[in-house]
Amino acid sequence: MAVWWKSFKHAWQGLKIVIRSEHNFRLHLLAAVLILLLAYWRDLSQSLWIALLLIIALILALEIFNSAIERLVDMLAPKTHGYTKEIKDLLAGMVLLVAFFAVVIGLIIFI
Secondary structure (H helix, E strand, C coil), X not given: CHHHHHHHHHHHHHHHHHHHHCHHHHHHHHHHHHHHHHHHHHCCCHHHHHHHHHHHHHHXXXXXXXXXXXXXXXXXXXXXXXXXXXXXXXXXXXXXXXHHHHHHHHHHHHC
16 A cells, blocks of 8 residues: 555656646646636536546646656757757647647537
């Protein structure tokens, strides 16, 4: 049981770090709260709630993944390396792509 609790504590610490240090994560979190409030107000079906929650979880998880890999790249490849910017741009593109489709899905659900 102690090992499980320790892992849980590390996970919460990771969430605290990303909330405290990543502006985009906080923006996505705010958008998620607003979307969930709108979903509650619109009294969406269970299947639409599941879809929204999955999309929100995916975007937030990708933001955490993006932040972690960017930090790893900064640590392993100093800013003088040519691929550093490319890797960060690819990661940002990944999040942007999923966020774009999340907006499209949101429009389909709410309009």
